[in-house]
Amino acid sequence: MRCVIQRVSDARVVIGGTVKGAIGSGLVLLLAIETADTTEDVEWLCGKIARLRIFDDAEGVMNRSAQETGGEILLISQFTLFASTRKGNRPSYIRAAKPDHAIPLYEECIRRLAMELGRPIATGEFGADMKVTLTNDGPVTILIDSKNRE
Numbered sequence: 001m002r003c004v005i006q007r008v009s010d011a012r013v014v015i016g017g018t019v020k021g022a023i024g025s026g027l028v029l030l031l032a033i034e035t036a037d038t039t040e041d042v043e044w045l046c047g048k049i050a051r052l053r054i055f056d057d058a059e060g061v062m063n064r065s066a067q068e069t070g071g072e073i074l075l076i077s078q079f080t081l082f083a084s085t086r087k088g089n090r091p092s093y094i095r096a097a098k099p100d101h102a103i104p105l106y107e108e109c110i111r112r113l114a115m116e117l118g119r120p121i122a123t124g125e126f127g128a129d130m131k132v133t134l135t136n137d138g139p140v141t142i143l144i145d146s147k148n149r150e
Contacts (some may be wrong), residue, residue, distance in 0.1 A: 001041045001146040003082045006028040007054050009107050011074050011134035014125040020130070021122030026072035031109060032081030033102040034095045034147075036110035042108045042148035049073075054140050062140070066117060073113055073121040077106050077130055081123075099127060 005027055012022035029049065050067050057063040066073065079102070083091035097105070106126050112122050124130045 001034070001037050001045050001109075002032045003045060003049065003144050004078075004081065005049060005052065005054075005142045005144065006030075006134060007137045008074075009133065009135045013074060013076060013122075014131040014133070015125055015128045019043075020124055020128075021074050023072035023074045023122050025069075025137070026074070027066055028132070029073060029075045030078040030081060031075060032079050032105065033097045034082055035097045035101060035103050037097060037101075037105055037146065039105070039108060042105055042112055043118060044149070045144065045146045046109055046116055048060035050113065052142070054142065057127035071119045073117065074123070074134075075113065075121055076124040077126045079104070102126070110133060115143060 011028045051065045054062050055064040055069045081094035082095040
């Protein structure tokens with residue numbers, strides 16, 4: 001699993017002209033699932049995201065997590081994070097999981113993040129044409145890959 005994490009002051013996702021999900025201060029997660037991903041990847045990634053200390057403490061140091069701050073989460077599926085541009089100019093998405101494998105893991109991410117935070121999270125819709133608007137706070141943007149746990 002590959003996830004782009006953006007700390008935001010607000011964000012929303014619109015599908016077909018209707019707001020599907022919106023948050024205030026928190027995290028926007030752009031999540032890609034590959035064919036090799038399992039529930040172990042979900043557990044590791046969701047735990048890491050919930051406890052990632054990227055919110056400011058009283059001294060202005062990034063030392064607090066979404067769990068601690070009550071930060072909201074907007075989760076968006078984004079298979080293009082597995083784009084390969086090695087050959088030619090048209091990206092290949094061969095590593096991205098097909099919906100029959102990806103959707104159950106995406107739904108497990110929703111459940112797991114809600115459990116880790118103790119509250120529901122906002123989402124887009126898997127496979128939909130989505131318009132995402134956000135205000136990146138900081139800016140803080142972090143890339144995490146469950147297969148490269150650095």
